[in-house]
Structure formats: C-alpha cells, structure tokens
Amino acid sequence: MKCYPVPRENLVLSIDNLKDDIPEEYLSHKECYENVIRKGSVLYDIFSELSKDRKHKAHQAPSNAYRISDGIMQNVNPFLLHFALFVPAITNQATPEQQAEFLKHGFGIIGTYAQTELGHGTFLRGLETTATLDLETDEFVLNSPTLTSYKWWPGGLGHTANHCVVMAQLYVKGKCHGPHLFFVQIRDIETHEPLPGLKLGEIGAKMGFNTADNGFLGFHNFRIPRNNMLMKNSQVLKDGTYVESKNEKLTYGSMVFVRVYLLSDMAYMLARAATISVRYSAVRHQSHIKPDEPEVQILDFVIQQHKLFISIATSHAFKICGLWLWQTYSKVMEDIGKGSMDRLPELHALSCCLKTTSTRDAGWLIEQCRLACGGHGYLMSSNLPSLYTTATAAITYEGESTVLLLQTARYLIKSWKRAMEGESLPATVSFLSEYFNKRYNKWENTPKGIVDGLKLVVAGVTKMCAESIQKHVSRGQQYEEAWNSSSVQLIKASEAYSRALLCEVFWFEVDKVSSTLSNNLAVVLKQLAELYITYWALEKRGDLLVYTTISKDDLDKLQERYEELLALIRPNAVGLVDSFDIRDEILCSTLGAYDGRVYERMMEHALKSPLNAETVNQSFHKYMKPVILKHKI
Ligand SMILES: CCCCCCCCC/C=C/C(=O)SCCNC(=O)CCNC(=O)[C@H](O)C(C)(C)COP(=O)(O)OP(=O)(O)OC[C@H]1O[C@@H](n2cnc3c(N)ncnc32)[C@H](O)[C@@H]1OP(=O)(O)O
Numbered sequence: 001m002k003c004y005p006v007p008r009e010n011l012v013l014s015i016d017n018l019k020d021d022i023p024e025e026y027l028s029h030k031e032c033y034e035n036v037i038r039k040g041s042v043l044y045d046i047f048s049e050l051s052k053d054r055k056h057k058a059h060q061a062p063s064n065a066y067r068i069s070d071g072i073m074q075n076v077n078p079f080l081l082h083f084a085l086f087v088p089a090i091t092n093q094a095t096p097e098q099q100a101e102f103l104k105h106g107f108g109i110i111g112t113y114a115q116t117e118l119g120h121g122t123f124l125r126g127l128e129t130t131a132t133l134d135l136e137t138d139e140f141v142l143n144s145p146t147l148t149s150y151k152w153w154p155g156g157l158g159h160t161a162n163h164c165v166v167m168a169q170l171y172v173k174g175k176c177h178g179p180h181l182f183f184v185q186i187r188d189i190e191t192h193e194p195l196p197g198l199k200l201g202e203i204g205a206k207m208g209f210n211t212a213d214n215g216f217l218g219f220h221n222f223r224i225p226r227n228n229m230l231m232k233n234s235q236v237l238k239d240g241t242y243v244e245s246k247n248e249k250l251t252y253g254s255m256v257f258v259r260v261y262l263l264s265d266m267a268y269m270l271a272r273a274a275t276i277s278v279r280y281s282a283v284r285h286q287s288h289i290k291p292d293e294p295e296v297q298i299l300d301f302v303i304q305q306h307k308l309f310i311s312i313a314t315s316h317a318f319k320i321c322g323l324w325l326w327q328t329y330s331k332v333m334e335d336i337g338k339g340s341m342d343r344l345p346e347l348h349a350l351s352c353c354l355k356t357t358s359t360r361d362a363g364w365l366i367e368q369c370r371l372a373c374g375g376h377g378y379l380m381s382s383n384l385p386s387l388y389t390t391a392t393a394a395i396t397y398e399g400e401s402t403v404l405l406l407q408t409a410r411y412l413i414k415s416w417k418r419a420m421e422g423e424s425l426p427a428t429v430s431f432l433s434e435y436f437n438k439r440y441n442k443w444e445n446t447p448k449g450i451v452d453g454l455k456l457v458v459a460g461v462t463k464m465c466a467e468s469i470q471k472h473v474s475r476g477q478q479y480e481e482a483w484n485s486s487s488v489q490l491i492k493a494s495e496a497y498s499r500a501l502l503c504e505v506f507w508f509e510v511d512k513v514s515s516t517l518s519n520n521l522a523v524v525l526k527q528l529a530e531l532y533i534t535y536w537a538l539e540k541r542g543d544l545l546v547y548t549t550i551s552k553d554d555l556d557k558l559q560e561r562y563e564e565l566l567a568l569i570r571p572n573a574v575g576l577v578d579s580f581d582i583r584d585e586i587l588c589s590t591l592g593a594y595d596g597r598v599y600e601r602m603m604e605h606a607l608k609s610p611l612n613a614e615t616v617n618q619s620f621h622k623y624m625k626p627v628i629l630k631h632k633i
C-alpha cells in the first residue's frame with residue numbers, strides 16, 4: 001500500500017499525471033470534467049491513504065488539501081462537496097451509530113449535499129421533495145412530486161457522487177414535520193449506474209465552476225431504510241413516533257459551517273489575486289511620472305496602489321476574522337453539545353453577514369485586480385478571470401447574499417428591542433445598548449475612533465430601521481409587510497454591522513499579537529490594518545457625517561493619512577504578496593509567477609493554443625477563400 005506523508009505541496013506537485021499538457025481553457029466541457037476527475041482521483045487516493053496512515057479524523061482532508069487541490073485542479077474539484085458538506089453533514093447531524101454505519105466505507109463512497117431544488121433555494125420550508133414513512137416496511141419513500149422539486153445545483157451530483165445527503169420534507173402518518181436530512185445512495189458502487197427510481201444528470205455549462213459537476217436529481221418512489229434519516233437532533237421511531245429537535249434550525253447547521261469557512265476561503269482567493277496583480281505591477285513598466293525619466297513600474301502610480309493594497313489588507317482581514325469566527329463557531333458547537341443553544345442566533349447572524357461581505361468583497365476586489373493589469377489581466381492564462389468566476393459564485397451559494405443580510409438584520413432589530421428594554425446584550429452587539437444609553441465618545445482620528453464611529457453608524461441605521469418598521473405598522477401594515485417595506489434600510493444596517501465587525505476584529509487582533517511579533521512585522525501588519533480601517537472610513541464618510549461627530553477637517557486628515565499609508569506600504573508590497581507563499585504551480589498565472597518572466601510565459605502559453613498548431617487553419621480554404629475570391633475585384 002502506498003504510504004503518503006501529509007500531502008506537502010512538493011509531494012503532490014511532483015506527481016506527473018497531475019500536470020496538464022493542454023491548458024484547460026482549450027478542452028471541451030466534457031474533456032474538462034474528465035480531466036478533473038483524472039486529477040481529483042489521484043488526490044482522493046492520496047487523502048484516503050493519508051486518512052488510514054495518519055489517523056486523520058475520518059474522511060477529513062488535511063487542512064492544506066484545499067489549497068493544493070485549487071492549484072492542481074486549476075478549477076473546482078468535483079469531489080469538493082464530499083469534504084465540504086457531505087461528511088460534515090453526517091458528522092454534525094447523524095448519531096454516532098449512524099456515522100459509523102454511513103461512513104464505514106471511508107473514502108469508498110463519494111457524496112454531495114442535495115438541498116436546493118429547481119424551484120427553491122432560499123426558502124427551505126418551501127422545498128418540495130418528500131420523504132414519507134412506510135410503517136409496514138420500516139422505510140422512507142422519497143419522491144419528487146413536481147419538476148420544480150427536482151434537486152438542482154448540488155456539486156458533484158451529475159456524474160461524480162454515488163451518495164448524497166438529501167434535504168426533504170418529512171411526512172409521518174400524514175403530518176408534515178418540515179425539512180430533514182436523509183442519507184441516500186444514488187449510484188451502484190461497482191457500475192456507477194444510477195439506482196432504479198432516480199433521474200440524474202448535470203445542469204449544463206455555467207459562468208464558472210464548470211468542473212464542479214453541479215447536477216439534478218429526481219426521485220420516483222425511491223425507498224431508503226428508516227434509519228437513513230439523520231437522527232442526531234430529531235428522530236422517527238419504528239412505531240412512527242416523531243421526536244422533535246430541541247431547535248429545528250439545528251438541521252441547517254451544515255450551512256453555518258460552510259459560511260464560517262468561506263471567510264478563510266475568500267482570504268486565500270484574494271491572496272492569489274493580490275499576488276498576481278502586485279507582482280505584475282512590479283514587472284510592468286508603462287508611461288512616465290517625471291517626463292524626463294524612464295517609464296515607471298505601474299506599481300509606482302499611487303492610484304495603482306489604491307487599487308491593489310486594499311486587496312492585500314483585506315486578505316489578512318478575512319484570514320484573521322475567519323479565525324475569530326471559527327473560534328466562535330467551535331465554542332457555540334461545544335455549547336450545543338452540552339445542550340445550550342443560547343448563542344446559536346448570534347452565530348447565525350455573524351456567519352450570515354460576514355459570509356456575505358467576504359464573498360462580495362472578494363468578487364469586486366479580484367475584478368479590480370484584473371482591471372489593474374490592463375489587457376493581460378483579461379487573458380485566461382493570467383488566472384484572474386477564473387479566480388473571479390469562482391469567488392463570485394460564493395455570493396450566491398451557501399445562502400444568497402441579500403437573504404443572509406436580512407437574517408442578520410433580523411438579529412439586529414431583536415437586539416435593538418432588547419437594548420430598549422434594558423436587557424444585557426452579547427459583546428458583538430453590546431454597542432447598541434451604549435448607543436441607546438447615549439454613552440458614546442466624540443470622534444477621534446484613530447483606528448479605535450474609526451471602529452467606534454462605524455459602530456455608531458450601525459446603531460443609528462438600526463434605530464432608523466426600527467422606527468421605519470414602527471411607522472409602517474402604525475399606518476396599518478402587518479409586521480411582515482412593514483419589514484419588507486423597510487428592507488432597503490435593513491440591508492444597509494447589516495452591511496454596516498459586518499464592516500464594523502471586520503474593522504474591529506482585524507485591528508484588535510493585530511494589536512493583540514503585535515507585541516509577540518518582531519518590530520518590523522508588527523509595524524507592517526499594523527499599517528495594513530490601519531489602511532483597511534481608514535479605507536473604509538473614507539468609503540463610508542457619508543454615514544460617518546450623519547451618525548458621528550466627524551468633521552470635514554477630520555476627513556481631510558484621514559485622506560492624508562491614507563495616502564501616507566500607501567507610500568509606507570509601497571516598498572513592502574511585493575514582499576507582502578510573496579509572504580502569502582503561493583507557489584507558481586498553485587497560482588497558475590502567467591502574470592504572477594515568482595520569477596517575473598511575464599512576457600516569456602505569456603508567449604509560451606499562447607503557443608499552446610491548438611489554433612497555433614498550424615499556420616493556416618482549414619477554415620480558410622473551406623469558408624473564407626471562396627468568398628474572398630468571389631468578391632475579389
Ligand atoms: C470547505 C468549504 C469550501 C466551500 C465549498 C462550497 C462549494 C459550494 C457548495 C454550495 C452549497 C450550497 O449552496 S448548499 C445550499 C445553501 N442554501 C442556503 O443557504 C439556503 C438559504 N436559506 C436559509 O438559510 C433559510 O431558508 C433562511 C433564509 C434563513 C430562511 O429560513 P426560514 O424562513 O425557515 O427562517 P426564518 O423564518 O427567516 O427564521 C426563523 C428563525 O430561524 C433562524 N435561522 C434561520 N436559519 C438559521 C440557521 N442556519 N442557523 C440558526 N438559526 C437559523 C432565524 O434566525 C430565525 O430565528 P428567530 O429570529 O429567532 O425567529
């Protein structure tokens with residue numbers, strides 16, 4: 001049996017059949033899929049050997065696995081959902097006995113998470129797939145009663161997975177108990193043929209994510225044992241007794257897990273885009289600053305620094321905030337394990353707004369990095385287009401951004417009401433009480449002063465939302481209608497809350513560790529954190545003018561400080577992206593390679609185009625020549 005050490009990049013990157021002879025952009029839709037399955041299977045083999053040899057917690061890919069996989073796949077790994085959602089759903093939602101049973105084949109099964117349907121993605125209580133208990137046979141019968149009830153979007157569902165966790169409406173003795181999760185085998189292990197009673201396939205080409213094998217699945221009287229309902233939180237007994245969960249939202253736990261994880265995922269996406277665009281900006285010489293001097297590195301244009309340094313800072317902000325949120329998640333999961341659900345609403349609210357802000361920011365910042373590279377950023381070989389389409393998918397999946405921000409707004413409004421009633425609030429929203437009790441300070445042009453100012457904006461906008469809802473209710477609207485009427489402001493409150501959280505956590509975590517760092521490192525990290533906070537204070541100057549005591553003079557001083565920070569960071573910019581330590585084989589970019597041989601790499605890549613295999617393409621003789629000759633004067 002081959003033994004692999006923890007997959008160090010060197011090991012994995014040295015495996016020959018993981019390299020692509022032809023760049024993926026020149027493969028067909030089908031060839032692309034077959035190519036990632038080829039590479040993904042090698043990685044899957046490594047991870048499964050590893051889990052046996054290294055006593056890795058069952059089925060958990062080693063932490064650096066995603067990074068290595070990102071590089072080798074150069075696109076989304078169709079096995080991703082197995083690790084990202086299928087296994088976590090089972091380990092979080094099944095009893096220990098069920099986990100042992102469902103995961104006994106270890107890496108011998110490949111799973112996905114099938115929740116979204118053609119007709120419903122956001123409103124889970126509206127899902128139409130049914131799981132009806134058959135008391136006589138001690139089974140559930142799964143059905144897709146309508147076309148809109150077909151599962152639609154799950155990654156790996158089309159042609160890769162042979163099992164899935166399915167979210168379906170549970171029916172027992174004619175009563176619907178809402179969405180529950182079920183462990184379902186969908187393909188024969190040996191032949192990989194779809195099992196009888198199922199209709200399976202992939203949903204077609206997408207803007208990106210084209211190797212994720214997103215698929216559809218329809219059930220027709222498909223039977224599974226009663227024990228295949230994940231029964232950690234709620235149970236259906238043999239006699240048909242339904243034992244409800246202590247909190248029905250525990251069923252949604254897998255989504256919270258991924259939302260929490262996505263912050264660090266976006267940190268890594270941004271680190272790659274920043275590495276590519278900053279290194280390229282150090283290589284690219286274009287135009288003059290002083291007319292009598294040579295063309296400059298485009299990185300010397302202050303506006304180029306303004307476009308790019310925020311990405312370096314944001315990557316660190318998301319990494320640090322992602323670790324903070326992960327610690328919060330782990331603590332809440334521990335509390336739930338001990339029977340306390342108190343902090344679940346807070347965790348849900350935090351994960352919703354931070355997932356949304358991190359995925360949205362990653363999207364527009366990666367696009368900003370691409371645009372900062374001029375035409376060459378538009379080449380697939382730069383890898384910036386792929387980074388963009390991969391990152392922006394996350395704005396939608398795992399909870400669409402608008403919907404999640406409204407979830408956080410729901411929590412802010414509830415917290416505001418509790419503050420009005422004098423209740424104590426969790427630390428992450430306690431500033432609402434301070435605002436309500438008018439305990440806040442005059443504006444200070446310091447990182448802490450800015451954080452306090454951004455919190456005042458949150459409190460002020462939340463108060464405005466509460467008053468708007470009240471106004472609509474007093475005019476006769478039901479609460480839900482009043483909520484809908486106020487939703488533009490509610491979104492604003494959540495966005496402001498998320499930004500204040502990111503600034504606060506980034507600054508104070510850096511401040512906390514700076515004494516443990518070498519002076520140089522502490523100085524540079526603080527410069528990045530201050531740049532991030534000052535950038536957002538300037539972006540949100542309108543709100544600060546409305547809700548705080550900031551003055552025009554304060555803003556002018558902030559603008560001056562921001563430009564000072566750009567100049568301070570400039571000498572370290574390339575060193576900062578080098579410190580992300582992303583190897584060329586994982587960066588996959590002609591513009592961002594460590595050796596700076598941009599133009600040579602671009603030409604090498606261009607010559608790989610199949611079109612360049614011959615000097616005259618056969619279409620000339622077949623189509624062009626007759627027309628040219630016919631119209632030749
Ligand atoms: C490694 C990775 C690489 C990354 C790899 C990733 C690759 C891509 C994988 C993608 C996978 C997917 O997309 S999987 C599918 C993802 N789908 C989603 O995320 C669906 C989004 N929709 C939802 O989450 C829900 O339906 C929601 C929008 C919250 C509305 O649901 P409801 O209407 O039932 O809820 P509401 O009535 O609004 O609220 C009822 C109460 O429940 C609470 N509540 C709602 N959701 C909750 C939750 N998740 N946890 C706790 N509490 C929750 C609310 O706060 C309310 O509390 P009170 O205020 O106290 O009443």
Ligand SMILES: Cc1cc2nc3c(=O)[nH]c(=O)nc-3n(C[C@H](O)[C@H](O)[C@H](O)COP(=O)(O)OP(=O)(O)OC[C@H]3O[C@@H](n4cnc5c(N)ncnc54)[C@H](O)[C@@H]3O)c2cc1C
Nearest residue numbers: 113114115116120121122153154155209393397398399400
């Ligand atoms: C690349 C990718 C991978 C995916 N992978 C998976 C997977 O592996 N498994 C899985 O189960 N799903 C997966 N999904 C599906 C994803 O979870 C859904 O697309 C997402 O939850 C949004 O649902 P929807 O597409 O049905 O949009 P809808 O819910 O129909 O929402 C459409 C729009 O309506 C508006 N809207 C909806 N509800 C509200 C509201 N309450 N208030 C205000 N506005 C609202 C919003 O603007 C929203 O964008 C994936 C999606 C993508 C793009």
